[in-house]
Amino acid sequence: MQDQNRNLILATALSFLVILVWFVLFPPPEPVTDPNATAPTAQAPAAGGTDIALLPPAATDGTPALPEAEAATAAAPEAPRVRIDTPELEGSISLIGGRIDDLSLRGYFETLEEDSPIVRLLSPVGSEDPYYALYGWVPAGSSDLGFEDVPGANTEWAVESGEVLTPETPITLVWDNGSGLIFRRTIEIDANFMFSVTQSVENTSEAAVRLAPYGIVARHGLPDDLQNFFILHEGVVRKVDGQLDEISYNDLPDLDFVEREAAAAEIVAVEANGWIGFTDKYWMTTLIPGADQPFTSVTKYVASADIYQTEARLPAMDVAAGETAQVTTQLFAGAKEWETIRDYEAAGVERFIDSIDWGWFYFLTKPMFWLLHTLNVLIGNMGLAIIALTVIVKAALFPLAYKSYASMARMRELQPQMEKIKERVGDDRQKMQQEMMELYKREKVNPASGCLPILLQIPIFFSLYKVIFVTLELRHAPFFGWLNDLSTPDPSSIFNLFGLLPWAAPEPTSILALIFIGVLPILLGISMWLQQKLNPQPTDPTQAAIFAWLPWVFMFMLGSFASGLLVYWIANNTITFAQQYIIMRRHGYKPDLFGNIRSSFQRKKPEAK
Structure with missing residues (x-):
């Protein structure tokens, strides 16, 4: 029996050695990338009418679907830009779509080498790993507006005020649709990682309009530094009415296919105090509507373009002739620093500290x-x-x-x-x-x-x-x-x-x-x-x-x-x-530093009965 066990252990060890030698001599081939392949274009949100039929009844009123064919152009990196310059961040905002799509973290480097580049969080379409935040409006209700009348992914904005986005100097972008609607987007940023985006529409026409704002964080393909380790969550993180939810990148393609979204999607109505975005091991990009702002939280994966996407769709707004309507949301884009995120939670972003993956034993962690x-x-x-x-x-x-x-x-x-x-x-x-x-x-x-x-x-x-x-x-x-x-x-x-x-x-x-x-x-x-x-x-x-x-x-x-x-x-x-x-x-033993033990006393033998 002992010989059999010894042979089993020996066979296991030899098998392990053979596998190691095989991998050393015959490593798996590197994946081949087609040099002529083009980068996928940005996913246009699904087509639809004024409401999303698949949402719960309480959330359908004034919650429009997003437009269908708003693919971001491949020339996005060469678009006119507004520079971002803060103590923690550097980058730029594209005037095509007004996208926040170029962002690097000044305090963090890729490696410890002296010439190491700083960590890049967001990248524009046309780059190697597109990852960006996009804002816009959709027509809603019975208005005569079409998607060409509202700003979207390819709208060319103009700078109305500001030259460089800093904690002291916000910028305002403007776009006139030529039909009586003037859209503005004011972007502010603090000294850390939080953007504030105020979207407004001024109705100079003679008729009332109904439209709805939205925010999107889109990621083309999986991140290069994906860990895929069971102890770590990477993917979507969101808070829905007090409930923290996590969906890994690997699970997003398994969501139910929603025909109107043309994607595997999950659509959830949020009454208040919610947020949604993507989290990696150390970095995060999150859409944060106002504390008391109801919205529709959308998570989806577009298999045809290999795009992972999170959305915050805000309720439709009625804008009478001669009036202006606006809404402000926040965007966290940066490092998951405990102190920084804790301060944002104290400032009103409910349960934001839980965006750090504390695990099942969070009460101890x-x-x-x-x-x-x-x-x-x-x-x-x-x-x-x-x-x-x-x-x-x-x-x-x-x-x-x-x-x-x-x-x-x-x-x-x-x-x-x-x-x-x-x-x-x-x-x-x-x-x-x-x-x-x-x-x-x-x-x-x-x-x-x-x-x-x-x-x-x-x-x-x-x-x-x-x-x-x-x-x-x-x-x-x-x-x-x-x-x-x-x-x-x-x-x-x-x-x-x-x-x-x-x-x-x-x-x-x-x-x-x-x-x-x-x-x-x-x-x-x-x-x-x-x-x-x-x-x-x-x-x-x-x-x-x-x-x-x-x-x-x-x-x-x-x-x-x-x-x-x-x-x-x-x-x-x-x-x-x-x-x-x-x-x-x-207990009477004298172990040495190598664990060898000798007893310092002789126990008495039990008396015979």
Whole structure:
């Protein structure tokens, strides 16, 4: 039986080695891109009449469908533009459509290289990855207006006031339809990432009109840096009447096909305090109507053009002859900084802090991040803040963990007797289990007593993992020495003897990086091995062999994880080892620094009855 188990483990290891060698020698081919293919055009919202028939009755009144053939032109990058210049953002607004489609984040760089470009969030149609915000109007009701009478994706606006959009100087765009309607769009921006867009229409004709404003955030294709990791949400994030909803990019094509939208779509009426947009790991673009503003929240995917789109459709407005109507919405386009988003929530954007992906254990994750952020502000080093957070959490949980460690110490104390039982009964598992239970009963030891404290700690540790993985504050955060970005894997490698040899380490995306790991993964494996040495060993030889290999298996499996996570795990394992070491000494054992244990006393044999 033991030979069979040994052969199974050996066969598994050899299979794993063969797969690694195969991928090294025969890597999968790179996807071929047709150089003659043209970029998809912007999706025109679906055609329709004055109302969207598929909406709930309460939301249909005055909620028009959007126009059909408003494809943005491929020449958008060369269109006349108005510059954006703020402490946090730089870019421009296209006068074709008045689109906010060129935006970069001044405080964030693509890499840590000295010549690295800053992060680009929004890009115009015709660029490699079009991603933009678009505003406009649609005719509604019984008015004689057509789509050519209202501004849309290809309308050429003029600058009425302002030269450069800054926090101190808003700009106003104007367009006259030549039939008595003058449309204006005033765009303001604060010192961070929030735009305010005021759309107005002045009716100089002799007849009343009815029309409705809208806002769109459109993305052509999936983002290049899509993580596709189960612990992270990427895609649509929205708030609908107090309910936070998330739809991943991968799930958008599976939405129900809506004929009038010509797309897979989900249309939801929002009474008040809602918002909708796209969120990535670190960045977000979100449409935010006024706090008490009802609107229609639309999420859709247009398969024919590979466009992901979110919309905020506002109710239709009656504008009498000689009158002016206007509405203001906001657009967040920037980095998911905790403090910044928290301030926007305090200013009235309800539950905006939940746009950060806190996960299922948000009730633990939020305070964990607050503590980590506070420690980082006080210490000034995110790596030390992670270690300090781990120390605080382990100290808080120590009374709970004490029972678990004490139980492990008692189980180890019974190890010699358990080995004797095993030798006596041989392969008779039923007899062995029966005598083990008698031993536990006689020695008043509950082998399961250490499980509950460990289970209770799992949500807390998972929350720490979540915080370190998803929050922007870890991105490009240095620790010491070669660890200059705690959000990426350890850049050191055995391949070049940790920088001593004159060649570069394998790229993090290379299969070789899984084998030639760095310093932190090795320290992680050692810390797990030392901690395991203090735990009671399984009596079953197969289980014992598997557990003996686990630290080294995890050393390679987790080697490609963010170095901030490895710092946390190493600190956690080291503290756990220290706690168990102290508790075992109190129970009469003297473990050395390598986990080897000898008893400092001889237990009395139970008296014969």
